Amino acid sequence: MRKKTGLRIWRRFCRDREGVALVEFAMTLPVMLVAYIGMVEVVQLVMINRKVTQLTSALSDLTARVQTVSTTDIDNIFNAAQTILMPYDNSKASMVIASVVIDSAGVARVCWSNQRNGTAPARGATVTVPDSVRVANTSVIMARSSYRYTPAIGYVLTGSFTLGDSPIYARPRNGVAGGTANIEQVTRTGTNACQPFN
Template sequence: MRFPMIRAFSARRNRAALRLLTRRFSGNRRGVAAVEFAMILPAMLAIYFGIVETGQAVMIDRKVTQLSRSLVDLTSQASTISNTEMSNIFDAAQTVMMPYTVVVPKMSVHHIVIDSARVARVCWSEERNSTKFARGTTVTVPDDVRLANTSIMMAQASYDFTPVVGWIIKGGAFTIGGSPIYMRPRLGKAGGTASIEQVERSGVAMCPGFS
């Protein structure tokens, strides 16, 4: 008769221990909060770094636009540009990218002459870390600047941006900028077969006459 009493006592003790454990677990909010925080932490980090990287990209986009404007502004102020002056223009314009100087931006400047038929062709082209156009290349420019027997300066700049957390943006680096900006020569000289006002490049014949 003693053994059934022992089993009943053990069962009551187990049930009491289980109730106590349940009360302790349900009353411990800190453990629940820790589990919930661990579950949402990856999403919070992704959102945080996404906001940071987006802010960086927006700032770089503004810098690249300023870089293009600086390039076209500096070249359009010249009447003749030597090799040294062209290098100095690239150096000076590039300073607007600070503090984003880890990556060298792509920069190019093109002097475009529009003939009497309103065909726009490259007279000369210079670049740094980019690609320049061959002399005589036909290019497309907006109608509002494509005036017969005139010339324009065109500058382009871009920046290869790599997010710090590359997995946020699939594919890693992407290019910011690249849109052309145009400006008329302000201190140009008349030259070429049609006496069109243009910015002369040292050692390069003035246009038209693209050969």
């Protein structure tokens, strides 16, 4: 009698499907959570990276539109461009704007530069520019920005990532001819046009 009862209970247990979904859910929940958290962190990284590219483009574009910029103008350009980063923390962004003059030998050197939370190249410093930009006796506005991204959760992506930091170039649209070679450039108030670079 006991054997039959035990066998009956065992068969009933094997046929019982109540709670199977709960057990399966409990087994897959950790995997789903890791996948969700990883997706959120990667999407945030991609969105901020795109905003940094737009920020860099705005810096070069806004500066290339004018003939002369003052320190106040540069501050206004930085302020306007960094609004692109909203809703992200703009204090984690570094921005650099530089006017680069390419001489008759194709050597690119910095005429003037400004930065916010970054390091700007000094006047006269040689910089490497792409061949498509290196046109003798011309100038370009070079902008560079980067963003220090640290994932909020830091479970799938750990540590900090530097996003951006690739220069974008823009030709002056309304520059003035200056320097000994009369190269069209955006000049900065209180700084001599280039060349010379001293």
